[in-house]
Amino acid sequence: MARHGLSLEALYPVWDCEEDDRLICRAVYEETHDVKTFVFVSPEPRQFNFAPGQFLTFDFPVNGESVNRSYTIASSPTRPHTVAITVKRTSGGVVSNWLHDHLRVGDVVRAVGPMGEFSTWAHPNPKRLFVSGGVGATPLISHVRRDFDVGEDLDTIYLHFARTPRDIMFRHELELMAHRRQNLKVAHVVEGVEGERFWSGYRGRFSPELVANIASDFREREIFCCGPPAFMGAVRYFLEHSGHDMARYHEESFDFGQLSPSEQQAAPPPPDETLETYEITFTKSGRTIPCDENTTILAAARLAGMRLPASCTKGLCGTCKTRKRDGTVDMAHAGGIRQREIDAGMVLLCCSKPRSNVIVER
Structure with missing residues (x-):
């Protein structure tokens, strides 16, 4: 569509975090008593190009320090001029609180992305089952909002678990969409x-009987699950x-205190004495640990009992992301760090293997 001789793409080019990673908070909404939605825009007129279910990794200035956290985009890609995340306040949660x-409104944060493959676009199926617990509803509401906006009425079961009715996220919006989609x-x-x-709805916790009652044909469906570990x-x-x-089962999690599923399935072995081993020093904790040349710094830290913020463990x-004060690493990332950050001495611990003694700011 053209306007005064210009295309929509010319008026609103796609937001590119490599050019300008700033986002301005445009609105804050209360979803429940302990859940808020934060809506962002680009400083310059830009469109956000993402698939439903993808996430952004933010750089928040918390208590004078830069803290990175990943949050799923809850808004729909059909409404590209803003991007929104929905966050639950958690006890002891540094960033959520x-x-x-x-x-x-008006505050500026920084973000990288969008990234991720937790999307029906990556795993298409005309029959889907969305299963969520608590704030795990956020990537799934993006899917439902997108389908509703474009008029797609795919066979979708949205199954959400909450503590009480007042904790149900997006409740009235979902009921309205379900009323208008067969x-x-x-x-x-x-x-x-x-x-x-x-309350006239379902009661209880997750159970096989409950799933079979609500989605008896679950074996035929592509299943997307998000919630607490x-x-x-x-x-x-x-x-x-x-x-x-299970090839048609997909899950997403950003739990920063737990091992990811990939780490649980393949815990790092002790250092191999036949390999070159280096010392990794963490300046904030004062810890120094061994790490051989074939092991990532994150894996070695986890083996030593350290709990460092991490999510995908794939460099994505x-x-x-951490500042490296000294040393050399071999980093095979998948897009989770920009070249200017690498030039400034930043590394991703999950995909960095030491090639010398290394000092990092953790």
């Missing part, structure tokens, strides 16, 4: 009904033992 308490089925499951005595573990265990083709999300 900072966002709730301090981020205001093939969108929304099922909310709560543990308790505090605040809503006449224990919740996703229960879903994964059920599917693995129920005949579901940028969560483990």
